[in-house]
Amino acid sequence: MSDFVRSWRTASTAAGWAFPAEWLLAEVIDVAESAVRGEDPAPALFCLGAARARAGAQLTEAVADLTAFHRVVHPEEGEPDPDAVPSRWLRSLSMGWADAVAEHIGATRVDDGLTGLTTGAYLRTRLTEVYQACEADGTAPAEHYGLVVVTVEVPDDLWLERAAAMVLVADTLHGVFSAGQTRTLVTPATAVVLTRLDPLLPSRVLAARRLVRHRLHQDGTDSAVVRMWLETLPSDYQSACGLLESLRH
Template sequence: MDQFHRVITLTSAELRERWFEQSSAAGWAFVSDWHHAAVDALCEACLLGQNIWAPAERLGSVRADKGVSLGETLADLDGLACVLPDIADGIIHRAASLGWAERMTTPRHAVFDPLTGLVSVDYLRTRLGEVYRAAEVAGTKVSSTHGLVTVRLNLAGRIGWDRLTPLILAGDAMRTVFDGGQTLARLADHMAIVLTERTPMLARRTHLLTGMVAERLGRDQQADESPARIWIERLPDNAPAAVDLIGELAR
């Protein structure tokens, strides 16, 4: 009780300083971009017991505007939770994620989904066609050279914007793990896939992705069931069958 009392008697400036120290220690890259009026507003709301949703959502929007990834934004908020362990960090993470997403609604390119940074289904079909044509020229089978890392999300009990939060978080994890030119696509609100080569590291990368998605979605989990199921899907040996498979996975 005494420790909690000491924490809540921090001033806004002291909380901001300790929060920044935590984020800096965790690797915040751009010191000059960290402080913003939205940071002060969130500090004050936490200390005064006010509604934290609006300032957290605003901070997420500010971070997106500065080009900060969703993963970095949430890691920064983890620093706040280290200083104030009694705050509702799940609510803060969800609000910041939605603020970040809304700021990202202007597409950088037509093939990208603006919320997740994942490519569209149409672009995925184009990439599959290229892979199958290359395999035909090389005399190889796509089932042996490529596969689909499939991420199916549990959206039970979610409505409206809240249905998009798991895909936004999962997409950020996918880009972190598969950062070597693989095709990362959004099939539906509950489904995303990675078109990737079958390398010796594929199983390890898939395992890493599973843990990362579980950790990020665990903060936001609203249902008792597992937040995601991730597996490697075998591709068929002809392009039309691959397109059919994509359609089935999207359902």
């Protein structure tokens, strides 16, 4: 086993692996063991691809390392050749790498790539700050803050139309609530705006509702039903999280 891993590391380094000291992972051992036992290493390669991504390796680096692995498994085939690597190995490694990258992006991005609205995690952070500020001031959150809720309802088979409608909704919210409010996508069909309460807020909500409906009509997405209303913040943070969770159902 150790000889196989050593040979693989040497081949990978020769192929251009930039940081030899960071090459060895637990998943490398799992892949090597499957190869020595004569088993299909594809399942283990999926885990290795994910581990490489989490360690910061680019996909091209992971694929070059896979090519080196294939060369050690099949030394009779001569020089390392990426085209000779079985497609199922490459697919498994790539899918593992992509899954880990997607998970990382989902955990670190603070906005939705389609609508530009912030994520639920970011909103919860903002709510924490709001409740802390209210506690420090000795004021009730419901007296100063609220959530403008917007939902878009379309038939189940028109999910693409729903996505298009949410883009228009988000663009409207960005325009109407642009004075430091937090605009968040709670579900693919629900958005909220964390905003301070003021006498002009009801008129802004009404204007936003009218503008959304007008833009949807112009866009030809008349099947989308838009609802918009104002929720005052509950008395404590946990109840606020419960309110957000209720909007998901």
